[in-house]
Amino acid sequence: MKVLQIMAxxxxxxxxxxxERLCVALANAGTEQHAAIRTHDRRARLLAEAGIPVTxxxxxxxxxxxxxxxxxxxxxxxxxxxxxxxxxxxAAYMPPGPFVKAARLGGYYDLKYFRRCDHLIGNTPxxxxxxIKQGWPEERTWYLPNFVDxxxxxxxxxxxxxxxxxxxxxxxxxxxxxxxxxxxxxQALAELPGAYLWIAGEGPERDALTQQAAQLGVxxxxxxxxxxxxxxxxxxxxxxxxxxxxxxxxxxxxLEAWAHGIPVAAAASQGPGQLIDHGVNGLLCPVExxxxxxxxxxxxxxxxxxxxxxxxxxxAAYRGQYTEGxxxxxxxxxxxxITADRTARNTVGGD
Numbered sequence: 213m214k215v216l217q218i219m220a221x222x223x224x225x226x227x228x229x230x231x232e233r234l235c236v237a238l239a240n241a242g243t244e245q246h247a248a249i250r251t252h253d254r255r256a257r258l259l260a261e262a263g264i265p266v267t268x269x270x271x272x273x274x275x276x277x278x279x280x281x282x283x284x285x286x287x288x289x290x291x292x293x294x295x296x297x298x299x300x301x302x303a304a305y306m307p308p309g310p311f312v313k314a315a316r317l318g319g320y321y322d323l324k325y326f327r328r329c330d331h332l333i334g335n336t337p338x339x340x341x342x343x344i345k346q347g348w349p350e351e352r353t354w355y356l357p358n359f360v361d362x363x364x365x366x367x368x369x370x371x372x373x374x375x376x377x378x379x380x381x382x383x384x385x386x387x388x389x390x391x392x393x394x395x396x397x398x399q400a401l402a403e404l405p406g407a408y409l410w411i412a413g414e415g416p417e418r419d420a421l422t423q424q425a426a427q428l429g430v431x432x433x434x435x436x437x438x439x440x441x442x443x444x445x446x447x448x449x450x451x452x453x454x455x456x457x458x459x460x461x462x463x464x465x466x467l468e469a470w471a472h473g474i475p476v477a478a479a480a481s482q483g484p485g486q487l488i489d490h491g492v493n494g495l496l497c498p499v500e501x502x503x504x505x506x507x508x509x510x511x512x513x514x515x516x517x518x519x520x521x522x523x524x525x526x527x528a529a530y531r532g533q534y535t536e537g538x539x540x541x542x543x544x545x546x547x548x549x550i551t552a553d554r555t556a557r558n559t560v561g562g563d
Contacts, residue, residue, distance in 0.1 A: 213547050216292035216311070217247040218283070219255075220271035220301040224414065224439050225387060226464050227318045228255075230358050231298055236262040237359075237540045243547070246290045248283055271301060283307050293551050300325035312550045316356070319461050323348060331550055335462050338482055354546060358464055359539040362471040362530075367448035373410065373435050380407040380513045383450035383474075385443060385465045386457070388415030393456035393479060395424055399502035400456070402428045404510060409454070412437040412446055447472040452512050452519070457481045458499055466494070467534050470526035475519040477508035493525035 217235055221228045232255060235247055239262045247259050251268040259266050267286050269279040287295065287307040294312045297303040303315040306328035314331040317339060323346050326332060331352045334340035340355040370377050382401070386392040394411055398421065401409045411421070411434065418436065425431045440446060447453070453469035455478035463483030469476045476494035478484040479501070488494035495511070497504035512519040 213294070213544070213551070214244045214246075214290065214292045215547065216287060216290055216295040217245055217249075218295060218297040218302040218305060219247065219249045220269075220305060221250065221299055223252055223255075226462075227299060229361075230318075230464070232258055233359065233361065233536075234540070234543065235259055235264055237536050238543065239264050241540050241544065243544065246286065246292070248286060271305065280305055280307075287311070294547050297329065303329055312554050314546075314550065317343070330554075333546070336483055336486060338486055339461055356542050356546060357534055357539055358462060358467065359534055359536045360464055360468040360471050361444055362468075362535070363444045365442060365445040365448060368442070368445040370449055373437070375408050375410070375435065380404070380452065381450045382407055382409045382452050382454045382509060383446055384409065384411045384413075384454050384456065385446075385468065386413045388413050388417040388421060390417060391457060391459040392417075393458045393500065394421055396458075396479070396500055396502045396505060397454055397456040398424050398428055398430060398434065400454070400506035400509060401430050401434060403503065403506035404513070407433065407509070407513065409434045410437055410446060410450065411435070412440045412443065414439045443468060444472060447474050450474055452477060452509055454505065454509060455479060455481075455484050456505060457484070460484055463487050466526075467530060470523075470530035470534075473523045473527045475512050475523040476526060477505060477512060479505060487529075489525075492522070493529050494522055 219231045246265045248267045248269055249255055250271040256266045256268055269282055270276055271279050283305055284307040287309050292311045297306050297315040300321050303326045306313050313329045315326050315329045316333040318335050320342055332343050332348055333354045333356050334343055335358050337355050340353055343353045344350050384397050425434050453474045453476045455465055457479055460481040460483040466476055466484050466487050478488060478496055479499045480496040481499055488496050490496040495508040497508050
């Protein structure tokens with residue numbers, strides 16, 4: 213099986229991080245790949261170290277004809293069985309050829325960007341349902357979940373981030389964007405005296421969130437950590453994972469917390485609402501309800517047995533469905549199925 217991976221996304225982001233993890237995991241499982249990526253030194257080096265040939269392109273948009281021509285030439289020379297594009301920008305550059313064309317979506321995109329594709333992958337059941345409702349053929353629409361970084365790392369030293377060892381520590385992860393609802397997390401923190409909050413991520417809301425923390429009087433209890441590549445170390449140091457998202461199609465962060473045995477309190481946006489069974493493997497509260505989020509976190513702070521039970525159930529759910537081994541096997545089965553289907557249809561047509 214030969215797979216051409218097409219990633220034209222940003223330097224940092226959840227989809228980009230999963231792209232890297234999946235490419236490396238597939239390589240380790242024996243899948244031959246070539247990755248066409250937007251120029252990015254660290255990503256190119258990571259993939260190359262995993263034995264994956266890399267072609268870096270500008271992927272500059274509609275007027276960037278050179279990237280399209282170079283990608284078309286790469287497809288002709290590599291002759292993949294499957295080309296897998298990531299998100300709308302990657303799909304827009306899908307090269308022509310006799311191979312099967314698929315795209316992986318992590319959000320509720322306009323399907324006009326995926327006209328060159330044969331198959332679409334949603335990373336949640338709800339996203340798959342959305343694609344079908346938008347008119348994509350059900351038999352060519354798939355649900356394949358993500359897996360997360362479940363490496364065991366030593367805990368981040370709290371003292372290095374000016375955080376006492378004896379305080380409840382909450383952790384938020386994600387791009388600093390309004391969709392992630394970090395303003396709600398800060399409001400919740402204001403109702404949890406004594407607790408500290410680490411926010412790991414970068415994005416356009418950084419200044420606004422810093423100002424809000426000062427207005428709420430919680431600056432001394434919140435730490436903005438920037439983008440981090442050592443999320444397992446942060447989770448190992450935290451007591452509670454807080455997911456405050458207004459919009460969250462999947463909720464990779466919930467899976468990360470589950471993988472590392474951390475109890476979760478989350479707003480019931482799309483992804484967390486599907487993943488979490490309230491009171492069984494996490495706590496859910498209404499979206500944009502800071503008081504409810506604070507109450508959920510407070511119950512985990514005050515009830516250690518509850519926190520332990522929820523964390524254990526979340527970890528069991530992760531181990532049962534979302535490990536690297538489970539997900540890689542599903543992707544390999546997907547590649548086998550769609551290429552076999554193409555071969556069968558070509559044979560019938562030839563007869």
